[in-house]
Amino acid sequence: MTDVLQVVVSTATVGSALALVALGFGVVFAATGVVNFAQGPLLVVAGYGAYALTRAGLPVVAAFPLVVVGTAAAGAVVELVALRPLRRGTMPADVGAVLTTFAAGLVAVDLVRLLVDASPHRLPPLVGSVAGWEAGRVAGVAVTPADVLVVVVTLAVVAGADVTQRRTAAGRALRAVAEDREAAALVGVNPRAVVTVAFAAAGALAALAAVLLAPRSFVRLENGLLLGLQGFVAAVLGGLGSARGALAGGYAVAAVSAVARTASPTGARYEYLLVFLLFLAVLAVRPTGLLGERGERLEKA
Amino acid sequence: MGRAGRLRRWAPTAALVAFLLWFGPAQAGNRKWLDLGVEALVLAVAATGLNVLTGYTGLLSLGHAGFFVAGGYAGAVLGPYLLGEGSFLPDVVVRNGPWFGPVFAAAVAAALGVVLALACCHLRGFHLTVVTLAFGTLVPAVVVLASGPLGGLAGRALERVPDTRNAFLARSHILAGVYYTAAVVLLAALWASRNLARSRWGRALGAVRDSDVAARASGIDPYRHRVGAFAVSAAIVGVAGWVGALRTLTVSSGSALDVQTESFRYVVTVALGGAGTLAGPVVGAFALTFGLGLDVVQERFRDRLGLVFGAVALAVVAVAPSGLVGAFRRWVPASARPDAADVEAGEAGDAAPDPSVAPPADGTPVLRVRGLARSFGGVRALAGVDLEVAAGTVHAVVGPNGSGKSTFVDVVTGVVPATGGRVELCGRDITRLPAFRRTAAGMGRTFQSVRVWPRMTVLENVLAGAHVRGSAGLGRCLLGLGRAEERRLRARAAVLLARVGLEGRAADPAGALTLSEQRRLELARALAGEPVLLLLDEPAAGLDPAEVEALGGLIRSLAASGRAIVVVEHHVATVFSLAGTVTVLDGGATLVSGPPARVAADPRVRDVYLGPVP
Numbered sequence: 001m002t003d004v005l006q007v008v009v010s011t012a013t014v015g016s017a018l019a020l021v022a023l024g025f026g027v028v029f030a031a032t033g034v035v036n037f038a039q040g041p042l043l044v045v046a047g048y049g050a051y052a053l054t055r056a057g058l059p060v061v062a063a064f065p066l067v068v069v070g071t072a073a074a075g076a077v078v079e080l081v082a083l084r085p086l087r088r089g090t091m092p093a094d095v096g097a098v099l100t101t102f103a104a105g106l107v108a109v110d111l112v113r114l115l116v117d118a119s120p121h122r123l124p125p126l127v128g129s130v131a132g133w134e135a136g137r138v139a140g141v142a143v144t145p146a147d148v149l150v151v152v153v154t155l156a157v158v159a160g161a162d163v164t165q166r167r168t169a170a171g172r173a174l175r176a177v178a179e180d181r182e183a184a185a186l187v188g189v190n191p192r193a194v195v196t197v198a199f200a201a202a203g204a205l206a207a208l209a210a211v212l213l214a215p216r217s218f219v220r221l222e223n224g225l226l227l228g229l230q231g232f233v234a235a236v237l238g239g240l241g242s243a244r245g246a247l248a249g250g251y252a253v254a255a256v257s258a259v260a261r262t263a264s265p266t267g268a269r270y271e272y273l274l275v276f277l278l279f280l281a282v283l284a285v286r287p288t289g290l291l292g293e294r295g296e297r298l299e300k301a
Numbered sequence: 302m303g304r305a306g307r308l309r310r311w312a313p314t315a316a317l318v319a320f321l322l323w324f325g326p327a328q329a330g331n332r333k334w335l336d337l338g339v340e341a342l343v344l345a346v347a348a349t350g351l352n353v354l355t356g357y358t359g360l361l362s363l364g365h366a367g368f369f370v371a372g373g374y375a376g377a378v379l380g381p382y383l384l385g386e387g388s389f390l391p392d393v394v395v396r397n398g399p400w401f402g403p404v405f406a407a408a409v410a411a412a413l414g415v416v417l418a419l420a421c422c423h424l425r426g427f428h429l430t431v432v433t434l435a436f437g438t439l440v441p442a443v444v445v446l447a448s449g450p451l452g453g454l455a456g457r458a459l460e461r462v463p464d465t466r467n468a469f470l471a472r473s474h475i476l477a478g479v480y481y482t483a484a485v486v487l488l489a490a491l492w493a494s495r496n497l498a499r500s501r502w503g504r505a506l507g508a509v510r511d512s513d514v515a516a517r518a519s520g521i522d523p524y525r526h527r528v529g530a531f532a533v534s535a536a537i538v539g540v541a542g543w544v545g546a547l548r549t550l551t552v553s554s555g556s557a558l559d560v561q562t563e564s565f566r567y568v569v570t571v572a573l574g575g576a577g578t579l580a581g582p583v584v585g586a587f588a589l590t591f592g593l594g595l596d597v598v599q600e601r602f603r604d605r606l607g608l609v610f611g612a613v614a615l616a617v618v619a620v621a622p623s624g625l626v627g628a629f630r631r632w633v634p635a636s637a638r639p640d641a642a643d644v645e646a647g648e649a650g651d652a653a654p655d656p657s658v659a660p661p662a663d664g665t666p667v668l669r670v671r672g673l674a675r676s677f678g679g680v681r682a683l684a685g686v687d688l689e690v691a692a693g694t695v696h697a698v699v700g701p702n703g704s705g706k707s708t709f710v711d712v713v714t715g716v717v718p719a720t721g722g723r724v725e726l727c728g729r730d731i732t733r734l735p736a737f738r739r740t741a742a743g744m745g746r747t748f749q750s751v752r753v754w755p756r757m758t759v760l761e762n763v764l765a766g767a768h769v770r771g772s773a774g775l776g777r778c779l780l781g782l783g784r785a786e787e788r789r790l791r792a793r794a795a796v797l798l799a800r801v802g803l804e805g806r807a808a809d810p811a812g813a814l815t816l817s818e819q820r821r822l823e824l825a826r827a828l829a830g831e832p833v834l835l836l837l838d839e840p841a842a843g844l845d846p847a848e849v850e851a852l853g854g855l856i857r858s859l860a861a862s863g864r865a866i867v868v869v870e871h872h873v874a875t876v877f878s879l880a881g882t883v884t885v886l887d888g889g890a891t892l893v894s895g896p897p898a899r900v901a902a903d904p905r906v907r908d909v910y911l912g913p914v915p
Binding site for chain 1 (some may be wrong): 304332359360363380421423424426427428432434435438439442556557558561562568569572604605607608610611614615618619622696732
């Protein structure tokens, strides 16, 4: 029973963070048709940014909004250095964008290493206690207000993104730019602004994921690669670009990891292997993801 | 080929060999520089391997350092294990065991490359790249899981090293031995890579890279060639890993981040030098190692190499997207390149068509289509089309927009599978055959929107079109064998280029041709497969009246030589003078079929084009 509950709590919390990362991949893909390989490194920027601010004496609640804004700006910078030059060049856009966003990510992680440091850190939770409740054990499993917070915030963000995507002018502008830049520009959408905003949103989402998950796990340089990959798997699983899909994919990936870790003491070693196998299976069966709808995009490539 | 052409072709190789022979002895006393030289050579080998995949085949891998690690372990661990007491291998192998390290390294890495390829070659673009990235991050995990033989993350020391001191380098220290080993390995990798690039396989890789659909239409199986490219690429990187192990005398994978950074270093090297060129990876490796002063960089930035390589990559994309070699090439006129000479040489040779292709006797049915149907979702694009084309005749398929003409070509050629009906070629049922096998069975086509392979030369386009008329396998291509076949194909390609009036453009990149020239190139490419059935999808679109006239003459002469020809056209007038039979499609079904005069007189035909006349 404890094991099952452990898996559920781990899935809900880590899965939520992965959903936010997946959503970051999705929003950029929806606007540009390329995958932002710097999404993972943005997690590192946010995590170490928050650590640096708290180390400087700022309470984490005050640091949080600064980190969100800062990482959003970092996302916009990624677009500036990685995507803009491609538009002038002769390189095929999808391969070129993998190269440049990946390069931007490597630079970002090493800048963090240079400016902050390289060791893992724990961040204090955003919410220490709610009405006197600090942390508890439910049937032997530790649950804290921070765990509840990451789940609630993620659900709210995904719901917001889903509505934005389907119902609002901003969502339509995003889809229009992805379909056809020139046509979108003709009907009065500024494609450049839309793409920049998408990258900034991806940065903000990375900041939410990094800071909200931090009390449960360490902020580490490796997170850029490992959480980034898992977030991408989650995004593909749910269908790149779909907000609800990101949530489903995040929970699915986190559940596989959690089961592996709980089932065997050495399970952590197999965790990534299992996630990877799940990824391959999905790509073999349905490259557009379980909830994906943008199949025709992939065919064109 | 003239003496000047040969000189030009061998000049870069001679320069490289001269440099390597100078650098080794000159720096023999300078450990630091010699070590840096070895570093550059090993990187050049690895980048040459990646270039086969990324440059020639257009697939970006971010996990190739995994093959480097695998090659190192294969040489260090598998070698001694296989060569130990009671080895089943021949005595001569056991005695000279360490020198067979590259063989083990290449074999293990190639096998791993095939495994990775099977996991990702059905994917494209970033999906494929993410799988390679994940593969790279799994390498340290696997090393930890197999801690016993592999020594865990601490790595494993090399037990038996080729004893270069006993050989011709008696007075030199061991690093010099590693230097010359690396130099020889690099030359071998370049030799194989050059052979591949200029071979039947290499052209197929370029075709798959530039347009998958056109590759299939030329009889090339994209999946098989991607897997082959992965295997070759991995094998070369694996051998680089073996040399790297000789240098450090240990093998280890490092962390997932290390594997990632190292993989990216290969990508940056290829991009910096120029992807898809032979010299690119070598130029990139030396530029990155010596240009950056990598020893200084490594000293000062040690674990911040991602910053350096990332910045270099961004700068390359922004400033010189085709790399150093690409930038240099812009200053060298195309006519000075070797391919132009090859065509002249080819023309003197045997120009007879492939004897293995006997055209069927005039009047025998070549294509027979019965009840052909295709639905997209609920839309019936083709709703039961019947058609028969005999050898030596021209059959026109016309119809208004949306009548199903393009779907008809796609289903007959197998690009889109049929949902009903039957397609027969020379009496053989090919309804379930994949597109690339239909080409081998005698089908050729052109595209409505031209799909030449823009980054390949005009000559290479035609040669790749003759893919099904060649037989050289991957091994022969790597070893540069099969010259006779190559000469035969080149001679035939020269004839075909002359036939469509492109004889002077052989060495130009196909992307530089005008639309009309590209249409003619597509025709020559389709003819290179020596098809008995030729499908031309709107061949006159975008041509001026004189060009349409010339095209008509060409089509007539092709039919006269015994081929069956299907011309799909939107403009009725163009084909009525040409075709023996005209079939009019409307709403995915046959409206009328018969001789042009009868079809032209049919009131229903006028109705579908102009609307019903009251």
